[in-house]
Amino acid sequence: MNMHDITVKHGQELRMTRPDDGIRRGDPLLVVDNISLSFGGVKAITDISFDILKGEIRAIIGPNGAGKTSMLNVINGFYHPQEGTITFRGEKRSKMRTHEAANQGIARTFQNIALFKGMSVLDNIMTGRITLMNRNMAWQALWRGPAEREEIEHRQAVEHIIDFLEIEHIRKTPVGRLPYGLQKRVELGRALAAEPALLLLDEPMAGMNLEEKEDMSRYILDVNQQFGTTIALIEHDMGVVMDLSDRVVVLDYGRKIGDGTPDEVRGNQDVIDAYLGVSHDE
C-alpha cells in the first residue's frame, strides 16, 4: 500500500469511520431512563433520567458521593443498574459488558487515570483503536499483508491524534514516567483514538493547574467542534463547567436535583442548597 492511499482515506484530519447511526445533531444520542443502582443496601443512584443530545457537551455535576462516577460506570457498562433502561443510538440495551459498550462507540477517561503505565504513549493510544481493528491473530502473527496494512493505517490516525494533542515529543515515553497533566492528555488521546460516538470524561481537569486546565478546555471544545463528538463530562470546577457545557445535570445523594442550561442550573434553589449546604431545621 502506498502512502497516497492513506492520506486520501484519512484526509488531513481525523474522520469518523464508525457507521452512521442516522441520528441527527440535536436528537437524543443516549437516553437514561429511571436508572436505579445499589450496592447491597447502599443506594448509589435513585431513579435518574436524562438524555444526551448528539453533538452537545453535557456536564454531570454534584457534590462528592453524589453518584456521578457511578452514572458514568453505568453508561459504559462497568455497573449494571437494577432498574431502568439505557438507550444508546436508538437501541435499548439490556445487561451489557464493558467491551461491548466500547464496541458501540463509547469511550471514556477515568478520575484516577487508568493508563497502561508500562507502555509507551504511542502504544497506549493505539490500544484505543482496538475496536476499529479487525484482522485476526493469524494475520498478525505473520505480520505481513492485511495486518501490516491495517497497522500502518491505524498508526496514521494515531499520529493525527498525537499532533492534535501536541504530545509529539513524548510519543515513545512510557506513560508511567510522565507528569500528571500529560498523562491526563494521553488518556484523552486514547479515548479519542476510538473515534467515539460518545466520549465520557471523568474529571478531566482534576488536580491540574490553571494553564493545564485551559489547555484541556481547549482540547475538549476542539474535539466537540471539529469532530462533532458528543461529550459527557464530570467536573468540579464550576467555571469550567459553565463555560464548556451546553447543558448540565446536577446530582445529589444519588438523585437528580437539576437539569438544564448552565444559567438555569445556576439559578436553581435546590442546586444552590446542595452546594452551599442548608439547615433543615428553620
Add this chain to the structure above:
Amino acid sequence: MSVELLNFFETFLNGLMAGVMYSLVALGFVLIFKASGIFNFAQGVMALFAALTLVGFMTGQVPFSHLINAIFGTELHNWGAGLPAFLAILLTMVVMVALAFLIEKLVLKHLVNQEPIILFMATIGLAYFLEGLGDLMWGSDVKTLDVGLPSGGSFWWEDVTKTWAAQGAEYYGMYIDLLDVSAALIAVVLVIALSLFSQYTATGRALRAVADDHQAALSVGISLRRIWVIVWSIAGFVALVAGIMWGSKSGVQFSLSLIALKALPVLILGGFTSIPGAIVGGLIIGVGEKLAEAYIGPMVGGAIENWFAYVLALAFLLFRPQGLFGDRIIERI
C-alpha cells in the same frame, strides 16, 4: 587452560543448559500470572498432558482405549501407524488451544473478580483433573518421545575443547548433550518470537494492556475473556515445548508434572511478572545447582542438586522478595 578451569566451564555450560529447561516451565507461569494474576499450579501438568497427547498422536494410540475396552469389551489399542512428528505437534497444539478454551469457559469465567487464592485453588484442581484425564486418555506407562531432535554427546565439541587443555594434560574434552543445545536454541527462538508478537501486533498490545490494567483494558474495548483464552493457549504452547524437551530428555512419565515445583525457585529469583526474569532465573538456578553439586557437594556427601534451588530461593526471599526483575512492591500506608 588447566583441567580444573575446563571442568568448571563444563559444569557451568551444562548448568546453563539445564537452566534453559527450567526457564521454559517458568515462562508459562509468568505469561499467565502477568495477564490474569493467576498463579497457575497446573502449568507442569499441562506440559505433561501436552507430551502425553503428542506421544499418543505419534504412536497412533486410541485415546481412552482402556476405558472403551473395559466398557465395550473391545480390543482397541492403535488406530494406525501414527502421525509424523510435525503433524502430531500441530494437532497437539489444537488440543492445547481447545483446552485453553474449555478452561476459560468452565473455570475462569465463573471465578471473575474472586480472590487470587481462590483462583490458585482452582488451578490446583485443574492440575489433578488434567493428570487424571491424561492417565485415562493415554495410560500411565512411561513412554519415549522422539520428535527427531538430535541427542547424545557432541563429538565436535569434544574435539574442539580437547585442544584447549594444557600440553600433556590428561583431558578428553567437554561433554555437552545435543538435546540440551537444541532445547536452548528452541527456547531462544520461542522467547524472541513471543516478545516480537507482544511488541508489534495488535493482539500483543492488547495482551500487554490487560497485564497492565484490567479496568482500562475493558474500557477501550478489549474482551478479557478472549485475551484469557489467548494467554492460556500461549501458555499451552509453551507447555507443549517444555513437554517435548523434558519428554525427549527423560521420557514422558507422570513425574514430569513435578518439574513445576522446580519452576518455583526460578520464579522467586526472577520475579513472577518478568519474562526476562524467568529466563535469567532459570539460568541462575541451573548453573547454581550444577556448580554447587560439583564443588560443595563433595563436602556434604553430595545430592544437593535436589534442594539447592530452594535454599537459593529462600535466601532471595529474605533480601529481595520481588525477585531480580519483578515489579517493586510499593504500598502506600
